[in-house]
Structures are given as structure tokens and as C-alpha cells.
Amino acid sequence: MAIIETENLTKVYRTTRKDPGLRGSVKALFRPQIVDKLAVDRISFHVEPGEMVGYIGVNGAGKSTTIKMLTGILVPTSGQVRILGRDPHRQRVDNARQIGVVFGQRTQLWWDLALIESLNLIARIYEVDPARYKQLLDQFSETLELGELLRMPIRNMSLGQKMRAELAAALIHEPLVVYLDEPTIGLDLIVKERIREFIRQQNRDKGTTVILTTHDLGDIEELCQRVIIIDNGRLIYDGPITTIKARFGKYREITFETCQPVYQAIALPEGAHIVTNGYSPEDRKLVLRFDRTLTTASRVAHDVMDQVEVNDFSLTEPDLSSIVKQIYNGALLEETTS
Amino acid sequence: MIQAIRRRTNIYGAMAGIVPKTFLAYSLWVWVSLFLNTITMTILVFFWKAVYADTGTIAGLDLQTTLTYILLAQIFLPLGDLSMIFEFGYSLREGGIAHALLRPVDFQGGFYVQYMTQTLTSLFLQIPMALVAWLVFGLRFPTDLQLWAVFILSAILGRTILFFFDWMLACLTFYTTEVWGLGVLVYGASLFFSGSLVPLAMLPGWLQTFALATPFAQALYVPLSLLTGITPLSQAPMVLLIQVILLITLGVLSRLFFRVAVRKVTVQGG
Amino acid sequence: MARYLDLYGLFLVQRFKILMEYRVNFLIGASSTIILQVSSLLTIWVVMSQIPSLNGWSYYEVLLIYGLITLAKSINHMFADNLWTIGRQYIRTGSFDRFLVRPINPLFHLLADRFCHDGIGNFLVGSVLVITATRQLNIPWSLNNVLYLVLMVLSGGLIFIALNLITGTTAFWIMDAVPIMRVVFDFHLFAQYPLSIYPRAVGILLTWLIPYGLASFYPASYLTDRSLGWVAWGAPFVAIILLILAYQVWKFGLKYYAGTGS
Numbered sequence A: 001m002a003i004i005e006t007e008n009l010t011k012v013y014r015t016t017r018k019d020p021g022l023r024g025s026v027k028a029l030f031r032p033q034i035v036d037k038l039a040v041d042r043i044s045f046h047v048e049p050g051e052m053v054g055y056i057g058v059n060g061a062g063k064s065t066t067i068k069m070l071t072g073i074l075v076p077t078s079g080q081v082r083i084l085g086r087d088p089h090r091q092r093v094d095n096a097r098q099i100g101v102v103f104g105q106r107t108q109l110w111w112d113l114a115l116i117e118s119l120n121l122i123a124r125i126y127e128v129d130p131a132r133y134k135q136l137l138d139q140f141s142e143t144l145e146l147g148e149l150l151r152m153p154i155r156n157m158s159l160g161q162k163m164r165a166e167l168a169a170a171l172i173h174e175p176l177v178v179y180l181d182e183p184t185i186g187l188d189l190i191v192k193e194r195i196r197e198f199i200r201q202q203n204r205d206k207g208t209t210v211i212l213t214t215h216d217l218g219d220i221e222e223l224c225q226r227v228i229i230i231d232n233g234r235l236i237y238d239g240p241i242t243t244i245k246a247r248f249g250k251y252r253e254i255t256f257e258t259c260q261p262v263y264q265a266i267a268l269p270e271g272a273h274i275v276t277n278g279y280s281p282e283d284r285k286l287v288l289r290f291d292r293t294l295t296t297a298s299r300v301a302h303d304v305m306d307q308v309e310v311n312d313f314s315l316t317e318p319d320l321s322s323i324v325k326q327i328y329n330g331a332l333l334e335e336t337t338s
Numbered sequence B: 001m002i003q004a005i006r007r008r009t010n011i012y013g014a015m016a017g018i019v020p021k022t023f024l025a026y027s028l029w030v031w032v033s034l035f036l037n038t039i040t041m042t043i044l045v046f047f048w049k050a051v052y053a054d055t056g057t058i059a060g061l062d063l064q065t066t067l068t069y070i071l072l073a074q075i076f077l078p079l080g081d082l083s084m085i086f087e088f089g090y091s092l093r094e095g096g097i098a099h100a101l102l103r104p105v106d107f108q109g110g111f112y113v114q115y116m117t118q119t120l121t122s123l124f125l126q127i128p129m130a131l132v133a134w135l136v137f138g139l140r141f142p143t144d145l146q147l148w149a150v151f152i153l154s155a156i157l158g159r160t161i162l163f164f165f166d167w168m169l170a171c172l173t174f175y176t177t178e179v180w181g182l183g184v185l186v187y188g189a190s191l192f193f194s195g196s197l198v199p200l201a202m203l204p205g206w207l208q209t210f211a212l213a214t215p216f217a218q219a220l221y222v223p224l225s226l227l228t229g230i231t232p233l234s235q236a237p238m239v240l241l242i243q244v245i246l247l248i249t250l251g252v253l254s255r256l257f258f259r260v261a262v263r264k265v266t267v268q269g270g
Numbered sequence C: 001m002a003r004y005l006d007l008y009g010l011f012l013v014q015r016f017k018i019l020m021e022y023r024v025n026f027l028i029g030a031s032s033t034i035i036l037q038v039s040s041l042l043t044i045w046v047v048m049s050q051i052p053s054l055n056g057w058s059y060y061e062v063l064l065i066y067g068l069i070t071l072a073k074s075i076n077h078m079f080a081d082n083l084w085t086i087g088r089q090y091i092r093t094g095s096f097d098r099f100l101v102r103p104i105n106p107l108f109h110l111l112a113d114r115f116c117h118d119g120i121g122n123f124l125v126g127s128v129l130v131i132t133a134t135r136q137l138n139i140p141w142s143l144n145n146v147l148y149l150v151l152m153v154l155s156g157g158l159i160f161i162a163l164n165l166i167t168g169t170t171a172f173w174i175m176d177a178v179p180i181m182r183v184v185f186d187f188h189l190f191a192q193y194p195l196s197i198y199p200r201a202v203g204i205l206l207t208w209l210i211p212y213g214l215a216s217f218y219p220a221s222y223l224t225d226r227s228l229g230w231v232a233w234g235a236p237f238v239a240i241i242l243l244i245l246a247y248q249v250w251k252f253g254l255k256y257y258a259g260t261g262s
């Protein structure tokens, strides 16, 4: 049985718009201008127990809105959502016992309390068995390196420390489903890696189902076998990440900053070519695209640097918005329809 | 010379202009506080009516005089407001004081202009309340222009005295960030000693002497007692003279205070 | 129920740990309310020492009324002060959501989240006033009287909380509910003095519509042998009715929130 089921899940935010100034306020009072914002548009998907799903989309795509409906905070305007067979809003309390939530930008913990005190309180709210709690605390301390953080109030923590604390708090009652809304936003690589490792471990050991929203493809690649891409509230892709990777991970771009303008032709390895549009030698910027299956970045760099003098170079991953654009242009049509 | 003065007035004018704007941004609050003030006035009026039910005069004041005084005190309440201690603390934390110190005007002078403008704005916003007091509670405004002239003079002196006092308190924020408690303490004291709740003439001798010496009373009770005739006009020169002496003393002290306090900031770099 | 009491205790212990960390703030906060009360009490003292009685109420009888409403207010102040900040601190920042993903009642969570120590000052002032007044008025501390007092103060506290909950729930619509809350809340100032000094309309208002009077004037009348009939016992019933009503309003607000999420 699927653990998460949504059927044509839709959310419309109804807001009133107000013109600036006193006149606007008065007008809004008598004839409010109602503006409907379709934030989530007929989204349907199922998630099986133990799956880790990346829920991705650019800012404003509707990720947080979906998570809020899955957690029971918001009621869908139309459509269905079932978590473990329950309506998460109607059966809010029963649902709450089974889920853990992390909202990336805000804390669930008590600002002035030491982390350990917050955790104690949360364990009591969720009625975690004391012996089990102790066991989990040790376990979490190790993987998340909570160590001295336990005695530290949240307000004194850095972003990365805070996120580790949040994760511990959200998972201390061993929820069956965990929702992570942009958990790695603004974190450095080392912390990201630690957090990913923790999530992976929870999933492996306890079969925790994980929904992870992000607009950073890196998180997803590390954790998820499956991704759901939404744009403007619409589901535009639901399938294995390998497909996305094969399609878009195939090409990389590499940018060279040369010492002199480059006028001569450059010999390139097979699978690489110069991105010509907008290129002018005076910029001393050379952008190359290469196929990862045919050559490597170091190979390309080596060849170029043999022929021209280079100041600097950088490698860019394909970013989400360009992928979304390409999906619209039909790039994934064959896979999604099959 | 004239240009210099004009430039100066422009700067002060711009600084003063900010105050009413930020004030009116809370328009809902303006209405709500009018309502809350009406509640307070209602309570005060009926309380005093009940107080006078069995007596003709208290400390020489009859019901009419007391009611006039109490209602006027509610209307002119902004004369006794203290705000700087919180503002200083705030701008100190936000680093704004360094900015303010860099402006091409005398630091205290700039604050004084803002202080007085703020007072005027607040008084202006009390006009609806004055109407309520007049229409609902039958407040009779004094009509003798001479009284008003003396009142305005005394109010300006008193408000300036309070400004200097407020300023000295505010200087304490350079030494401690725990000013909130001090602010509350001073506010509590000002409620009573300014005479906003009870005409100070009713206090027993020793307490009255003490109360009258506070800057709170100088800012609110002293001018109002002249306006309502609690203090006869013949005593006005004496009262004003005392105010001037207090003003000069506190003015000198406040500048000394600031000089010492600011050294602390510049030494510690804020 | 037992679980909630247990949890409340835990929240309280944690809260005091925080307060002890900021000891100076704690002391200042708790004493600030005392300072603010002193000016009103000084006024009463000054005025009452010049007249034999206020509308037939002696100095200590007036203090009894004042003390009772202060005690009731302090209950609200200590245990439900967070209602003032629903909009600014919880809805605007989005931290209201965390109440909704936890397996306990969100209202309980909101109230338990912050015990307000400033209320302790009011509690002390009220207690001192009521104790002094009853002593001076020779009101015996019989079991009956003590139980009656406790019942009235608790009911009064619940009346305060219920009214604040009704007005505070508007935060779901207008974000900052404080102005609206103040408008209703400030009516309690009437109940600091004998209601009989006001016009009848005020008395009716403070008895039936915004019934703060039930927590001060009527119990004080009862204790000083001014027979008023059953109204002296009105507070607990009215408190329960108001609480039920307020909770319905709150639930309505929650429903609205679930639709808008902001």
C-alpha cells in the first residue's frame, strides 16, 4: 500500500489586493479585489514506504504548499491527500504522530533552550519511550555530531548546527514519513554531506519514507532514486533520477578566461564544442560544452590550455531552471509518456 | 550667515518631518487609542464625581476645577511622555548613533527638535480627544488668553526640562543595555508625579513638595495648574522663574553627562 | 488531561530555566507590573484619605475590588499572555505551523509555550491587596470565604482569557490583533472601582457583555455583606460559557488558517 497518495491535489490561495495609500485601503474595505493564485494544480502521485523522493522546482513552484497539504497544515482546495490512509488535516493528531517535518528557514525548537532541553520536551510531546529515547539520542549524537551542541541554546547556533539540531528534533520520535522542505539551503558542503548521510542512514535502517524538496539538484542526486519536478504548480516530471541525469547530466559547460583574445581555431577533443552564441574574442571568455560520456573535463581543459594561455576556468552544472525549460521543449517527452 | 542658518533649518526641518509620517502610519492605532482614552476619561470623570459626592472641596479644589484639570491632563498627556531612553537604547544597538553623531548639526539640538516636533504631533493627534472631552464630558476650556499664554510658556519650559532629564537617563544606555527596567520604573514614576491621575495639590505636604520638584510635574502639572487656576496667575512669575532655573541647571548637567558618556562609546567603538 | 498537566509542568520548568538565565530581566519584568500598579494605588490612597467613602465604599473595600480584578488579570497575564502575540510572533514568522504538526492541541501548545513572568508582579500586588483588605475589613478567612475567593479569582482569570482568545483569534484575519484586543481588554479598568459609581449602562455592560465586573465588584459586594443575590455567583458560569464560545471562535480561526496558510 502506498504511504502517500495524492489525487488531483490542488491549492488556490485567495488573497485580496490593495492599492497603496489610504484611498487603496478604503477601497479595499468596500470592494476588495480578489486575486486567486493557483499554487498547486492537480498533482497526483503515490509514494511507497521506504522511498526517498526528491520534490523539486524553482522558487515559487509550489513545493512548500504541497508539503503543507501533506502535513495537514493546509486543506487542499480540491483533490485528495492520504497519508497512511488518513486525511492529514481531519485526523491531524494521529497523522502528526507518524510524521516529522523540517522547514528549512525556520526553527521548530525553542530559541532560548539548550538543544537537549528542546529534545526532552519534544520526546515528551510525542510520548517517546524513555529507554528508546536515550538510545536514539546516543545514536543521533554520533551521526549528526551533536556533541557539545546538546548544551547550546539554539540562538547561539550557526546555520549548519541549527539544521543538524532540527533534524534530530524532527526524527526523535521515529516517524514513518519525513518531510524536509529545503533542508540544505545556505549550508556548506561538509554539513550538507553530514545531513545527507544521516537521512540515508535513517532510511536504510528504519525504512523511513522521505520527501525532500529543494531547488538544488545536488541534494537529490545524492539521496533520491525518484524525482518529481513541478513548475508553476503543475507536475511536469515524475520518474527515476537516472533519466534526468542521462539527459541533462550528459553535458557540462566549462568556461575559460583567457589572457589574450582568441582568434585562432582551437582543436578540441571529440564530444566538445565551443558555445558560439554571443561569443566575441574581446571578452576573453571561451565557453565550451562537452559530452561527459565522450570526454572528461580535465581532458578538455588540458587541450585548451595547451593552445591558449588561460587565466582561470570554471565548470558549471546544468541548473534546474534550464532543465525545466528543456522539459517544456519536449526533451523528456519520450520518457514521461512511456 | 543667512545661508548657513537656512541650511541648518532645512536639516532640522527634514529631521522633524520624519516624525509625523511614521506616526500616522499606525492609523488604526490612532483610532483605537482615541477609544481607549475615552474609556480612561469616562472612568476618571465618574470616579471623581463619586469622590465629590459628599464633599464640596478637596484641598481647596471644587469638583468643576478638578474635572477640568483631569480632562485637560488627559488631553495634554504627551507633555509628560518619556521616550528617549528606549530610542537611545535602540539606536545604540542598531549602530544608528554613530550615524547621528556624524550629521552636521549639534547632536542634542537635533534630538531636541525631534523631541518637540514629536510632542507637537502627539498633541495634534489629541484633538479628537479634546473634542470628546468637550462634547461628551462637558469640558470647559479656559477662555482667558493670558492664562493660555502663561500656560504655553510654562509648557515649553517644562517640556524642555523633561527633555534634559530624559536625555540624562538616556545617557545611561551607554553603560548598560538593561534599560528596559529603568524605563518602566521612570514611566511608573512619571504617571503619578506628573499629576496625570490626581491634581498634585491634593497630595499631603511632604509628598507634594517632592512631587513638584520632579521634572514630570514641571512638564505637565505646573503648566496645567496655571491654566486651570489651581495656581493663581499672580504666582506665575515665581513659577516660571523656578522653571528657568531648573532648565538651566538640567541643561548644563545633561551636556556634561553626554560628554562623559560619549567618551565611553568612542573608546569602546560603540 | 493528566498528560496535558504533565506537559504543562514540563513547559513551565523549561521556561523557568530560560528565565533564570536572564535573571535581571526576570526580576525587572516581574517588578515592572508592580511599579505600574503603585501609581494607581497611590492615587486611590491620596484620594480616599480625603473622603470618608467612595459611593459608600470604604478605602479597604475599594482596595478589595481593585485587588480582585488585579488577581484575575494576573492569571491571564501569567498563563495566556501569548495570545497577544499570535499574529506578530507566530503567524507572521510562520512558526505557527509547528503547532499544527505536533500531536497536541495547538491552543494548549501556544499557551504553554510562554509562561509570562511579568504577571507574577500583578499576582503579588493583587494578593497583598486582597489579604490586607480582608484583614482590615474583618472578613473571616473561613473555608467558605477562601473557597469562594479562589473560585472567583479563577473564574475572573478565565473570563479574561476567554475574551482575549475571542479578540486574539482575529489575528488569523488581520495579523496584528493587538489594537482590537486592547479595546476589549481595557474595559477591565472600569472594574477596578465599584460599578455603582458609573451610569447604569456601564454596569450592565461590565456585567453582561464584557463581564469583568463579575470578577471584582460582585464578589467584593458579597464578601462585604452587600447582598446582590445570585449575581455574586455568576462568574464561574459566565466564565464557562464564554470559554466554550471562545474556543469555537478559535476553532473557526484555525479553519480559516488551514485555508489560507498565512
Ligand SMILES: Nc1ncnc2c1ncn2[C@@H]1O[C@H](COP(=O)(O)OP(=O)(O)O)[C@@H](O)[C@H]1O
Residues within 6 Å of the ligand: A013, A014, A015, A037, A038, A039, A057, A058, A059, A060, A061, A062, A063, A064, A065, A066, C260, C261, C262
Ligand atoms: N499564504 C499564501 N498566500 C498567498 N499566496 C501564497 C501563499 N503561500 C505561497 N503563495 C504563493 O504560491 C506560490 C507557491 O509558493 P510555495 O509553495 O511557497 O513555493 P516554493 O516552496 O516552491 O518556493 C507562490 O507563487 C507563492 O507566492
Ligand SMILES: [Mg+2]
Residues within 6 Å of the ligand: A060, A063, A064, A065, A181, A182
Ligand atoms: Mg518553499
